[in-house]
Structure formats: structure tokens, C-alpha cells
Amino acid sequence: MDDVSESARNGGFADLNQGHRERLRERVRLGGFAGLPDYELLELHLFRTFPRGDVKPKAKALLARFGSLGGVLGASIDELKTVAGIGASAALDLKLVHESALRIGRESIAKRPVISSWSALLGYVRIALANEAREQFRVLFLDKKNQLIADERMNQGTVDHAPVYPREVMRRALELSASALILVHNHPSGDPTPSGQDIDMTRQIIDAGRSLRISVHDHLVVGREGVASFKALGLI
Structure with missing residues (x-):
């Protein structure tokens, strides 16, 4: 040609x-x-x-x-x-x-009590974590009015494990003058069902916060198949 x-x-x-x-x-x-x-x-x-x-x-x-x-x-x-x-x-x-989607989602929960905007919170955590290839552990730090102070990643691990240290979570909560927490992590497998390790770690964080009067409202496990709430499942 x-x-x-x-x-x-x-x-x-x-x-x-x-x-x-x-x-x-x-x-x-x-x-x-x-x-x-x-x-x-x-x-x-x-x-x-x-x-x-x-x-x-x-x-x-x-x-x-x-x-x-x-x-x-x-x-x-x-x-x-x-x-x-x-x-x-x-x-x-x-x-x-x-x-951009993350920031829009964060705005929807940042200026009002998180507990009263639960559907917006679930949408936000799904955007943030549902498609992450590695397990990631985040904490939402809340003030006395249950308004969001900060959303911070505490650790990122492998495809099935992200080590979390309760003392580090509480240290950061004290630095931010937080009164309550919502724990969030993802399961890259897609299945949000909490594992035995998830349950044990959550109880350790609840125990660490009790003496400091810092409560844990919920622990959300995010997967491509949905979001599991410890509170809804009766685990908190």
C-alpha cells in the first residue's frame, strides 16, 4: 500500500x-x-x-x-x-x-452527626474501601456531638490482614479529643463477614477505650458484596 x-x-x-x-x-x-x-x-x-x-x-x-x-x-x-x-x-x-467521589462522600457526613446520616456513611466507606486490593484499617474519630473530627488510616496490610494496635488508636483519639469512634476495615475477598480475629481486635479496642471514656459506636467491614455492621449483627 x-x-x-x-x-x-x-x-x-x-x-x-x-x-x-x-x-x-x-x-x-x-x-x-x-x-x-x-x-x-x-x-x-x-x-x-x-x-x-x-x-x-x-x-x-x-x-x-x-x-x-x-x-x-x-x-x-x-x-x-x-x-x-x-x-x-x-x-x-x-x-x-x-x-472527587471520596470528597463528596466525606462532605455528606462531615457537617452533621454521623449516626443520623448512616446511609451516607455506608456509601462513603464503600467508595473508599470496597475495591481496595489490600486490607486497610481506618478510624472515624467523632466529637461529643458525634460529628466527624477526622477519618484516618491507621494501617494498611496484606490481602487478608492489617495489624492494628489498640493503644495507637486510643493515643490518636486523645490527641484529637475524640469522644467516640467508628472502626472501618475492608475485606479484599469481597465477603464482609467479620472474622474471629476481627471480633477479638474490636473487643480489645473497646476495652482500651472504656477507661478513657471513649466509646466505639460500631465496626464496619466493607467488601464488594456489601457492608457488615458489628452493631447490627449484635457483636457490639
């Missing part, structure tokens, strides 16, 4: 790709985002990172690698870069979406 024919062929593909982009954008303008499958939503986002070319294979490869839209956005930058065609810029742009 000569250079003219090759150029014409590439130009034809460019025209087809541009036409696809415009048709997808027009569908959103007319009908909104709700009817789009996840791969097309990802395509729309990737259009901004890749101003030319067909990004559908990249979008479908991301979903195949991480299993869901939440899995894509919850993946680390290094993990995202393992997908063909996804470099540092595209990975960073995807993580910006995840960080």
Missing part, C-alpha cells in the same frame, strides 16, 4: 472515531448518563485524556482487568498502568474521579 492510500485509510479511521465520539456525546446531551453502559461512561472520560483515536478497547480492557467501574476507579495508579494503553496521565485522570 502506498503512502497516499495509507494516509487516506488512517484519515478514514480518524473520521469514524470522531463520528463515534460525537454520536456518544449527543446521546448524553439528549438522554443523560443513566442509560450508558459502564464502558461508554469510561469512554467519555477517556476522550479527555486521548483527544484522538478509538478508546473503546481501553475502556473494555480496564473493566475486564478490574471487574467493575468501581474496581477501575478504586485501583491504584500503578495497577491502572498495567492495562495496555493506560499511561501515567490516564491513570491520574481516573484517580481524580475517585478522589
Whole structure:
């Protein structure tokens, strides 16, 4: 094939790709985002990172690698870069979406008693932890009005264990003048059912806080299959 024919062929593909982009954008303008499958939503986002070319294979490869839209956005930058065609810029742009969702979720629980906005809290912890590849232990520190003072990661471990030290949790609670805690950790396996080790560790933290008059309202275990509450299960 000569250079003219090759150029014409590439130009034809460019025209087809541009036409696809415009048709997808027009569908959103007319009908909104709700009817789009996840791969097309990802395509729309990737259009901004890749101003030319067909990004559908990249979008479908991301979903195949991480299993869901939440899995894509919850993946680390290094993990995202393992997908063909996804470099540092595209990975960073995807993580910006995840960080924005986290901050919106945090705002929904930051200015009112956490216990009175329980559904917002569950949504927030799922965004934060449901798709984490490693077990992570977080603590929500609350004031006397049960308003959020801080949400802090106390430890990050392996795929099935994140060691937590009750004295470190209480030390940080005293530093923040917290009156109560909500413990949160994830199960990368996807099943949020508390383990025997989870139950023992929770009891140790409750015991450590009792003499300091720092209560533990709940312990939430987050997995892709849902969120388990120690309080709802009668474990606290």
C-alpha cells in the first residue's frame, strides 16, 4: 500500500472515531448518563485524556482487568498502568474521579452527626474501601456531638490482614479529643463477614477505650458484596 492510500485509510479511521465520539456525546446531551453502559461512561472520560483515536478497547480492557467501574476507579495508579494503553496521565485522570467521589462522600457526613446520616456513611466507606486490593484499617474519630473530627488510616496490610494496635488508636483519639469512634476495615475477598480475629481486635479496642471514656459506636467491614455492621449483627 502506498503512502497516499495509507494516509487516506488512517484519515478514514480518524473520521469514524470522531463520528463515534460525537454520536456518544449527543446521546448524553439528549438522554443523560443513566442509560450508558459502564464502558461508554469510561469512554467519555477517556476522550479527555486521548483527544484522538478509538478508546473503546481501553475502556473494555480496564473493566475486564478490574471487574467493575468501581474496581477501575478504586485501583491504584500503578495497577491502572498495567492495562495496555493506560499511561501515567490516564491513570491520574481516573484517580481524580475517585478522589472527587471520596470528597463528596466525606462532605455528606462531615457537617452533621454521623449516626443520623448512616446511609451516607455506608456509601462513603464503600467508595473508599470496597475495591481496595489490600486490607486497610481506618478510624472515624467523632466529637461529643458525634460529628466527624477526622477519618484516618491507621494501617494498611496484606490481602487478608492489617495489624492494628489498640493503644495507637486510643493515643490518636486523645490527641484529637475524640469522644467516640467508628472502626472501618475492608475485606479484599469481597465477603464482609467479620472474622474471629476481627471480633477479638474490636473487643480489645473497646476495652482500651472504656477507661478513657471513649466509646466505639460500631465496626464496619466493607467488601464488594456489601457492608457488615458489628452493631447490627449484635457483636457490639
